Amino acid sequence: MSVTVSTTVNGDSVDFVCAPDETLLDALRGRLGLTGAKEGCGTGDCGACSVTLNGRLVCSCLVLAVEAEGQEIATVEGMAAGETLHPLQRAFIDHAALQCGICTPGILVAAKALLEKTPDPSDEEVRYWLAGNLCRCTGYDKIVRAVQAAAAEMRRA
Amino acid sequence: MRYEKPQTVAEAARLLSAEKGVARILAGGTDMLVQMKSGMVEPDLLVDIKALPGTRTIVKEAGGFRIGAGVSGAQLSEDADLKAAWPGVVEAANLIGSTQVQGRCTMVGNLCNASPAADSVPALVAAGAKVRVAGRGAGRDVAVEEIPAGPGKTKLKKGEFITSVFLPARGARCADAYLRFIPRTEMDIAVASAAVNLSLDEKGVIKDARVALGAVAPTVVLCEPAAKAIIGTRLDDAALEKLAAACSAAAKPIDDKRGSVEYRKDVVGVLAKRAARIAYTRAGGQK
Amino acid sequence: MAFDAYVKREFKQVGTRVARPDGVDKVTGRALYGADMVAPGMLVGRVLRSPHAHARIVSIDTSEAAAMPGVKGIVTGRDFSVPKDEFLADVAVNCLAQDKALYDGHAIAAVAAINATVARDALKKIKVEYEVLPHVTDIDVAAKPDAPVVLEGRALETVPAGMGANVTHRCEFGHGDLEAGFAKADKIVERSFRTAATHQGYIEPHACLASFTTDGRADLWVCTQGHFYFRTLCSEMLGMEASQLKVTASEIGGGFGGKTTVYLEPVALMLSKKTGRPVKMVMTRDEVFRATGPTVSTSIDVKIGMTKDGRITAGWADMRYSGGAFQCLTCEMGAQAAFAAYDLEAVQTVGWNVMTNRPKEAAYRAPGAPQAIYAVESVVDELCQGLGLDPLEVRIKNAAKKGTKASYGPTFDDIGLLATLEAAKKHPHYTAPLAEGQARGLSCGFWFNFGGNTCVTMNVNTDGTVGIAEGNPDIGGSRASISLMAAEELGIPYEKVRTIIADTASLGYADTTDGSRVTFAVGIATINAARDAIRKMCKRAAMLWGIDEDAVEWKDGAAHPAGPNAGKFPPMSLADIAAKSFQTGGPIAGHYEVNADGAGVSFGVHLCDVEVDKETGATKVVRYTVFQDAGKAVHPDYxxxxxxxGAAQGIGWALNEEYIYGAxxxxxxxxxxxxxIPVASDLPPIEAVILEIPNPGHPYGVRGVGETSIVPPLAAISNAISRSIGTRLQELPMSPPRVLKAIKGAA
Known part of the structure; x- marks a missing residue:
């Protein structure tokens, strides 16, 4: 039995049909073609599928697609404004905060949620906030620096 | 699988009672969806309770707090009054999972998932929290420690579910604290945990205390000998040692991939001591 | 490439921190990884895996599953003929079991269905009858003659008679008179160590999309470190000609060695062949851990003798490695790497492989070296403690250098170990005061580095830009470093160069992205392809100028007359020549292919400070500094x-990562x-200090840098913890229960 879901993704109204036990991650990737969110584990342990649900950071693998009915979803695909990258996206490139890049969309979405709540975080706050976003390439050093650089830029703006 | 999102408690109860197959509640989903993914449970009916009145709010009641079953960890951390009154409960709930998981996970879900290692449960038990159980009949209030029946099992009957948890009013010179041990700094399941809730008299002597332990028995342990070890003291070193010994003695853990019996018995005492010190300081006690 | 390829020069672009070309795609979610590709009519493939560690497969009944609506095809091991080549046969049997399930998670059958739900339900309907056999997962138990036998008849001739059937290989390296060496020592320490198997832990699970057509051609999209090698493996397993299988490497979400061999790919191809439809397969995380490459688990004995003043007189190690349920030669690399950092008169290492009912080992960053060097560096540290010597001074005193005969045979050319040690000694970290309860540890690390087969095509476009096609999936920023080297050599801006990873039909063979070989070997090919293009451009300029091509030289991105006798012409830029290329003989492309030799070895030194909670055994790493010789850092950020x-992965390995098997x-x-694996809040900032001791075997002096960094953390942290708690730890990981036990044992 399928259900129809009407929701908002990155500001756009979208409808899709899905199975009731389908995750929001599968719907984003499979139904809507938004493959920026990645499945690293499917159990909420890696954060690669991070999106926001009504502004709240969540793992989209731990949300059912049907729960998105009438809600607002934001994904990495909605971070840049046209050709202008979000300061976090720019900072991640400038500070070499990505290697393979599989964790990057989730980390960017998570870091954006952090800076909206805490514009001037300590390194420790950044590290604890991002503890649910596994990165196996970088050792996190350059990620923390990039988040801080973006935060500084956003505070100046 | 059917997904339902009822608008009233009565409707939710009716759906759950009527279901002949496997029925499950969905609140935060951070345990439920993991179990569904692994095939551990394949529900025929999933009842999302987040549209029920009161499930998404924290309301002051009789000087205490009524917290809806759908209130996320992140919401708890944003309620300044709740944090001030029950810092141990909030810090325990905030230790569950990652920031992402905090966006969804609930204390009631943590309780009903019935893991012996659930972080918020020892803190709720130490706090003397009660949950409101709904079902076909009239609702009833039940002490948190009465809910878990064993790993993965609760004492809730078919068709019953929890709509809220209630934390009582706080007087002066009261505080709680919760600590768990995990191998990393985040993202792990407690190897052992301890919650301490205490109240002091004007002189800083512990008047009353509740100590609860997690991950050292099939269900949360409300450890009365541990409480007795510190009641009537100013939490001197001797009292702390007796507290630790009582906790270690009450622990009946298992050997598994996360820790050995010996390790858990040792560490639960260490955590109880450290949590007691934090709670004592928070309550205004000075050594 | 000769060992004298290096020519000292001033770099204009190499060494700068330019933006990586794949950056925007990766920060916007546009980059396409293994699981991100779709094809019209695509089916979903899923694998049924053994729940048993060791079992005979009596029968597989797929009839009920096959009859389910939506199920389009099922394959088992019977669909594949086992290749004659033993190595290839192991890879095939690992992809789908034949007569036995050899470990928990071993693939038994696979289904292709219209969606994931049907595929999952179909797996439940496949009836497998198992005869459960005794199993063995512990290396020391497996080595005994009476242990359950994983596979019969797999021992090589290197194994002496009388060993258990699971012991499949023995190797030995070294030189000098051990007995005489130990006789000269003032102190001898002999210790035994064990290390748990760990996983590469890439965040992207294995994924592929296979499409087989009825005329016998196939396309494969896959996250891989080596799509050419995947083509070799898959085409041989499916009995195809290489030309008929085109493999395209997706962006790769981490590999670290673990995506150097096939698991799903031949199965997906076979399912696609059977169903006539494209088949996508993506592993779950559970499958990644149970069925793909962990490292070896090890059990190692080390004996080292030292004089009072810190001179090592002899070193010996016996190292048992288990590469899981198949033959595995990683013990060779461990036995060669163990003492590589030392200039020794007498040294001997013996390596063994022992089979266990565990997944087939796959490479993980410097495979085999971390375990061996952990054991050696632990004993060196204990000797330093015992003799009251500074551990860094002792390493400087014994350091291998140019002219040292390495313990594994070759004589070192220019190497960076001493410079690295001296840098560590001078760094403020080494002398910074330690807070109460903290302790400091250090360790050397080593990796051989590989060269190998590479092919590069460089297309000079008519608008003056340059496109590079190379064959190595980019796992660490290599498109940026290759573009930089091309820009440097051609003398054009980095922004004018775009490097892509070509599919297997578009370029000659490239060895897998492993062994820290890409910036080195593809760099050589790129520089020489640029030189080839330059020769051609000079010829075109000569033609336009009407002078002899030998009278043209290339500098700063333009052809110039070589000297006053050549004639007076203004320089002709790459863009000028390219714009006129259709009039001067057609398109211009440089090309180079090489089996690169001369990969300079790499050394590193790590310093770390730790704090141990003496009541819980938990270790916090509070400061960490990495010193490593990069030869020439083409892109210092990367x-x-x-x-x-690498340091972060090593820290995880040291403290918490392990494969835990039940009874x-x-x-x-x-x-x-x-x-x-370490989360962000587990780690301190990791300071990286790059040393540049040019590799004589590369035109720019480049050495591979990818692997050495995972080697030192194991011993550096163990040495720090051991000093902190006053007792020597001899097992990894140093998880809190193990550390607390050691603390209580010492008290």
């Missing part, structure tokens, strides 16, 4: 990234919850 990333032989922690 060199630092390799140093930091039933099943893996107990196949997920990121209980297989504990």
């Amino acid at each position: 060199v630092e990234g390799q140093m930091q990333g 039933d032989g099943r893996l107990q922690n196949p997920g990121f919850l209980d297989y504990r």
Whole structure:
């Protein structure tokens, strides 16, 4: 039995049909073609599928697609404004905060949620906030620096 | 699988009672969806309770707090009054999972998932929290420690579910604290945990205390000998040692991939001591 | 490439921190990884895996599953003929079991269905009858003659008579008179160590999309470190000609060695062949842990003798490695690497492989070296403690250098170990005061570095830009470093160069992205392809100028008359020549192919400070500094990234990561919850100090940098913890229960 879901993704109204036990991650990737969110584990342990649900950071693998009915979803695909990258996206490139890049969309979405709540975080706050976003390439050093650089830029703006 | 999102408690109860197959509640989903993914449970009916009145709010009641079953960890951390009154409960709930998981996970879900290692449960038990159980009949209030029946099992009957948890009013010179041990700094399941809730008299002597332990028995342990070890003291070193010994003695853990019996018995005492010190300081006690 | 390829020069672009070309795609979610590709009419493939550590497969009944609506095809091991070549046969049997399930998670059958739900339900309807056999997962137990036998008849001739059937290989390296060496020592320490198997832990699970057409051609999209090698393996397993299988490497979400061999790919191809439809397969995280490459688990004995003044007189090690349920030669690399950092008169290392009912080992960053060097560096540290010597001075005193006969045979050319040690000694970290309860540890690390087969085509476009096609999936920023080297050699801006990873039909063979070989070997090919293009451009300029082509030279991105006798012409830029190329003989492309030799070895030194909670056994790493010789850091950001990333993985290995098997032989922690890779809050800032001692075997002096960094953390942290708690730890990981036990044992 399928259900129809009407929701908002990155500001756009979208409808899709899905199975009731389908995750929001599968719907984003499979139904809507938004493959920026990645499945690293499917159990909420890696954060690669991070999106926001009504502004709240969540793992989209731990949300059912049907729960998105009438809600607002934001994904990495909605971070840049046209050709202008979000300061976090720019900072991640400038500070070499990505290697393979599989964790990057989730980390960017998570870091954006952090800076909206805490514009001037300590390194420790950044590290604890991002503890649910596994990165196996970088050792996190350059990620923390990039988040801080973006935060500084956003505070100046 | 059917997904339902009822608008009233009565409707939710009716759906759950009527279901002949496997029925499950969905609140935060951070345990439920993991179990569904692994095939551990394949529900025929999933009842999302987040549209029920009161499930998404924290309301002051009789000087205490009524917290809806759908209130996320992140919401708890944003309620300044709740944090001030029950810092141990909030810090325990905030230790569950990652920031992402905090966006969804609930204390009631943590309780009903019935893991012996659930972080918020020892803190709720130490706090003397009660949950409101709904079902076909009239609702009833039940002490948190009465809910878990064993790993993965609760004492809730078919068709019953929890709509809220209630934390009582706080007087002066009261505080709680919760600590768990995990191998990393985040993202792990407690190897052992301890919650301490205490109240002091004007002189800083512990008047009353509740100590609860997690991950050292099939269900949360409300450890009365541990409480007795510190009641009537100013939490001197001797009292702390007796507290630790009582906790270690009450622990009946298992050997598994996360820790050995010996390790858990040792560490639960260490955590109880450290949590007691934090709670004592928070309550205004000075050594 | 000769060992005298290096020519000292001033770099204009190499060494700068330019933006990586794949950056925007990766920060916007546009980059396409293994699981991100779709094809019209695509089916979903899923694998049924053994729940037993060791079992005979009596029968597989797929009839009920095959009859389910939506199920389009099922394959088992019977669909593949086992290749004659023993190595290839092992790879094939690992992809789908033949007569026995050899470990928990071993693939038994696979289904292609219209969606994931139907595929999952179909797996439940496949009836497998198993005859459960005794299993063995512990290396020391497996080595005994009476242990359950994983596979019969797999021992090589290297194994002496009388060993258990699971012992499949023995190797030995070294030189000098051990007995005489130990006789000269003032102190001898002999210790035994064990290290748990760990997983590469890439965040992207294995994924592929296979499409087989009825005329016998196939396309494969896959996250891989080596799509050419995948083509070789898959085409041989499916009995195809290489030309008929085109493999395209997706962006790769981490590999670290673990995506150097096939698991799903031949199965997906076979399912696609059977169903006539494209088939996509993506592993779950559980499958990644249970069925793909962990490292070896090891059991190692080390004996070292030292004089009072810190001179090592002899070193010996006997190292048992288990590469899982198949033959595995990683013990060779461990036995060669163990003492590589030391200039020794007498040294001997013996390596063994022992089979266990565990998944087939796959490479993980410097495969075999971390375990061996952990054991050696632990004993060196204990000797330093015992003799009251500074551990850094002792390493400087014994350091291998140019002219040292390495313990594994060759004589070293220019190497960076001493410079690295001296840099560590001078760094403020080494002398910074330690807070109460903290302790400091250090360790050397080493990796051979590979060269190998590479092919590069460089297309000079008519608008003056340059496109490079190379064949190595980019796992650490290599498109940026290759573009930089091309820009440097051609003398044009980095922004004018775009490097892509060509599919297997578009370029000659490239060895896998492994052994820290890409910036080195593809760099050589790129520089020489640029030189080839330059020769051609000079010829075109000569033609336009009407002078002899030998009278043209290339500098700063333009052809110039070589000297006053050549004639007076203004320089003709790459863009000028390219714009006129259709009039001067057609398109211009440089090309180079090479089996590169001369990869300079790499050394590193790590310093770390730790704090141990004496009541819980928990270790916190409070300061960490990596020193490593990069030869020449082409893109310093990504060199630092390799140093930091390897250190973080090593820290995880040292403290918490391990494969935990139950008494039933099943893996107990196949997920990121209980297989504990470091999270952001676990780690301190990791300072990376790059040394540049040019590699004589590369035109720019480049050495591989990817692997050495995972080697030192194991001993550096163990040495720090051991000094902190006053007792020597001899087993990895140093998880809190193990550390607390050691503390209580010492008290």
